[in-house]
Amino acid sequence: MNWTWFHRLGSPKWFYGISGRWLPLLIAATVLLVCAGLVWGLAIAPADYQQGNSFRIMYIHVPASFLAQSIYISMAICGVVGLVWKMKIADVALQQSAPIGAWMAFVSLLTGAIWGKPTWGAYWVWDARLTAMLILLFLYFGVIALGQAISNRDSAARACAVLAVVGVINIPIIKYSVEWWNTLHQPASFTLTEKPAMPASMWVPLLLMVLGFYCFYTVVLLMRMRLEILRRESRTSWVRAEVTRLTGRKK
Amino acid sequence: MTDVFLQTRGLTCERDWRVLFSELDLQLRRGQMLQVSGPNGSGKTSLLRLLAGLMQPTEGEILYQGTPLGRQRHELARHSLWIGHAAGIKGLLTPEENLAWLTALQYGASTDAIAQALEAVGLKGFEDVPCHTLSAGQQRRVGLARLHLPQAPALWILDEPFTALDKKAVAQLEGHLAAHCERGGMVIFTTHHELQQRPANFFELELGQQSA
C-alpha cells in the first residue's frame, strides 16, 4: 500500500494548503445543513404528542451530545497517530479539538438541563446520560489543563495524547457503570431521547442537524489548526510569505 | 563503519520555540573522549540527554553501531551509563544500597565490587550511613563510584561530573576517565572546567556558535 499521502499529511505546509481549499466548501455545507435543520426542526416538524414544543431543543442537544463523544474519540485517535508516527499535525489536532469538545459537552449539559425542567420538573436529575456527559466534560477539562500546565510544546502534546488514550479506554467503562448505577438507584427513569419510532418528519431534521454540527466541528477545528500551524511554523519562509499575503504588508 | 560506536545524523533540538542546535553530525569511535562545551543554555545537557535516550530529537537520528536507535534502544542501554545532574542517589539509603540498586538496574555487581568501588572514590567507612548525612561532594562520589565497578559499560555519558568535587577528586576522576578511554572505552561529558589530563583521542564540541 502506498503511504505517501499519509506522510504528506504530516507536513504542515501541505496541510495548510489543502485545508485552505476545503474550508469554503465545508463552511457552505455547515451553513446549509444547520439552516435547513433549524428551520425544519423548529418550525415545520410536528409538535410531540407528549412533550409539546419543548422537545425541539433536541435539535441542539442531540447533535451536541454526539459531537462531544465523537470529538473525544477522534482526539484519542489523533493521540495514537501522534505517539506512534510522531506526526505533528495529529498533536495539533488533538490539542485544538479539546476546547471544542468541552464546549459541546457544556452545550449538551445546558440544553439537557433546560429540557429537563419541563420534562422532569427539575433542571438537574441524575440521569445516566447527563451524568456520563458531565464526566466527559471533566475529562475534557483534564486534557486542556494538562496541555496548558506543561510548558514544553512536544511534551504537552504527548502527555495529552497519553491522557486521551487512557480516557477513551475508560469511556465505555464509565458509560456502562453509570448506566448500571442509574438503574440500581432509580429504576426505569424516563430518558430524554430514547423514543419509540420517531416519525421521519422529526428525525430527518435531526439528521441534518447532526451532519451540520459535524461539519461545523470540522470547520472550527481546521481554522484553529491553521492558526496554530502559522504560530508554530512562524520561522519558516512559507509562513512569512503567507502572513505577508494575508495582511498585505511586510513584517 | 562498524567501528563507529555512536553517530548522529542531522540532529536538531528545539526547546520552547528556540533552536538549541541544528544539523549536528557527530561520530564517536572506541577510545574517544568528547567534551561538549559552550555557554549556559547552549544545549549541552540536552545533547547528552538525547544521546542517553532520555529525550527525543526534534529532527535527525542517532545511530548505534550503524543502526537507528529506535530498534537498538536496549542494546545501547546495556552498553552505556548515564549520570545526570542528579545521579539517582536516595538520601535515605546508604551508599552501598544505592549502588547495589543502580547496578542491579543494568548488570548487577557483587558486594565486594561495590565495597571496592566505594573505596576507590574515597568513601571507605561511609558504606553504612544514610546518604543524606553526606556532603554534596560525597554524594556526587557515590554516583561516580559506578564508574569504578568492574562491569561498567563502554560508553559513559556524564553531565557535569566534576561539580562539587574537591581538587584531589577532580584529578583522580580525570585520570580515571582518561584511563577508561585508553582501554577502549568512550566518555561524553560536559564541564566548564579545563581538563588537565586528556587521552590521545580527545576532541571538543563547541555548542552555541553555529546559531550565532
Next chain:
Amino acid sequence: MNRVFFLLLVREARLMFRRPGELVNPLVFFAIVICLFPLAVGPETQLLRTLSPGLVWVAALLAVLLSLDGLFRSDFEDGSLEQWVVSPHPLGVLVLAKVLAHWLFSGLPLVLLSPVLALMLGLPADRIPVLLASLLLGTPILSLLGAVGAALTVGLKRGGILLTLLILPLYIPVLILGSGVLQAALQGLPTAGYLLWMGSMLTLAITLTPLAIAAGIKISVGE
C-alpha cells in the same frame, strides 16, 4: 527481569520503613474524613448505615489520591527516574513494582483499617468481608490509574491539584462498583457478580496501565 522487580520492591520497602511517618499519613486522613461525615450529616444510626458504603469508598478514594501525589516525585527529583528510563529493563515492569509497593504500603493499610471505620458508621459486622473484598480489588485499581496521572504531572511544580482533576473522573467506575457491592450486601443481595466485575477491571488495569505510566514517565523525564 523478575529479579529487578523484586529488588525494587525491597528498595521501596527500605525507603518506606526509614520514613514511617508517610505510612501513617493516609491512614489518619482516611480516619478523619470518615469522622467528618457524621459531624456533617448528624449522628442518626439509620442514615449513617445507609450512607456508609458511599462514605467509606469516597474517603478511601481520596486517601489513595492524596498519597499518589508524591508517588514519583522524589524519584524524579533525585534522578532515579532517569536511571530507570535508560536502564535496559522494560520501564513498565519497574513502574508496576513501584505501584505495587505503593499499594502495599498505603492501599493495604487502608483496607485493613476500613472495618473499624465502617463499624463506626454502623455497617453490620457480617458485611465486613464484602467490604474487605471490594476494597482489596478496588484500591489497586485506584493506585494504578492514579499512577498514570502522577507520572504525567510529576515534572510540574503544582501537580497536585492537576492530578486530582485528571484522575478523579477515571475513578468513577471503581467508586460506583465498590460502593454498589456494599449496597447490594446491605440489602441482602448477592455480591459475587459485582466482585467479579471489579476483578476483571483490576486485571485490565494491571495489563494496560503500566504502559501508560511508562509513557507518562518518559514524557516527564524527557521534558
